[in-house]
Amino acid sequence: MKRIGIAFVVKILGTTGFVFSFLLVAAAQEAKVGCPALCDRDWAEGCTPNDTPPVSDFWAGPGVTDVTFLAFGDAQTSSGPANKNMLNARALNAADTVLSWTETSFGVNAPVGRVRGVIMAGDISNDGRDGRYMTEDNIAEFTDVYGLCGNAILKYPIFEGYGNHDYFTYDHLMYRLFLAHPVADSVSQRNPYRAGLVETAPGADGHYSWEWDNIHFVQLNLAPSDLVPAMNVAGARNPRQALRFLRQDLAKHVAGTNKRVVIVTHYGFYNSWDFDGWWTYSEANAYHDVIKYYDVIAHLHGHAHSTGFYHWRGIPVFNLGSPFYNAADSNPDGRGHFSVFRITDDFLYAGDAGWNPADPENDIVFPGKWYAKIPLHDRGVSQAIVCNPPPDRVRAGDRLELVAPEGSAFLWERNGEPLFDIPPRIAGVESRTLVINPVRESDSGLFTVGYDNGSGSKILVKSEPLLLRVQPGALPVSNLWTIAGLVLLLAVAGTCPRYTSH
Incomplete structure (x- = not known):
């Protein structure tokens, strides 16, 4: 009996020691300068906040705006075809050599060139994992392909945001124990190495803004909201005070200037999709109240995996496309999609670009499903209804x-x-x-x-x-006769003698 008792105690102590050791290792991972997902990676190699752009001739002169950039949504690593982001990066790299604005009938006889960078509108990953605790590493694929400052397969700087898939919402003790959402946190960890930022949000919020010429860009990640939804997992789909950041950022950097504004989020404004359980009309109304006094020339978003262009409250809205070339419901043409933009003093030009997964560097249809030419000077001169x-x-x-x-x-x-x-x-x-x-x-x-x-x-x-404002309708004739009768009755009643007691 003694031997059995001792063996049992040793076994319990051994198990307890293993669990305690595992927790120590996990805690050590969490303590790595606040960046367990990114500390040991070379994603920032060669990147500093003072980096010069990869092309030297961006500036068109004092007071002149001429900004070209590329944008897409939903990299969503570890979901869909394993090669989709690699192919997407190759297509993005080829944009300045194979695409031309001449093809769009805009009256601009020029190639797509002088690309400032690439904007990504949320969903870096599919599951919000970063490799800790022997789980799948969703961030590695993103950083290995897209880098940060043109230092990976993608040759341009990337300005990414996080989306709903970047919060960890699965049953895993060690993620839940530390309330870990490492992929969403990674944006804030990369911001100190990102070139040209003029404002960053505090802590792990991750929001940031930058300027190209006279255009003020704001990356708000998930949604332009401060409302924290009720979720089973703490912190999931928390927009992390994005609307507060936007309000303060615009007041500090745009108010009182002639700067135009481009805003980037993951969620958009589709009634049958974005407002169907992801965020609400009241949140969107609060967002509009913040931006309505600024010259917002475009809102860019992802989330739907498709590509498109529409208006929301008079603001041009661009659904940027995604690398999911195999998703028949969103990309029935079997192509991956991104969007191409050029903003000058007079116009915003934009078009969909669809690449063939069999030859992404040469077979790019542009413009694809849509294109737009928006006059900027005439936007404030509208006519009445x-x-x-x-x-x-x-x-x-x-x-x-x-x-x-x-x-x-x-x-x-x-x-x-x-x-x-x-x-x-x-x-x-x-x-x-x-x-x-x-x-x-x-x-x-x-x-x-x-x-x-x-x-x-x-x-x-x-x-x-x-x-x-539609007023109540006129009363039916029958109702008028009724009212007339009541008035007459009251008038007659008013002529009756008043009896008093003596």
């Missing part, structure tokens, strides 16, 4: 006509969301005249119309907003 009846005289039950300024390719919106024909009551959402008959009190809101004003742009400019 004509309302019949006048907007202060519209009552429920009326026939309402809204007439857009002269142009073509009309698209009506209410409260920043596209309208749809609902026959026979709502008609003409893609024509110059929008008819709502009968109009209802619930139709009240802020109406705008996007349209081609004949400037040669394929993109829609925005009208001045029209605020419509």
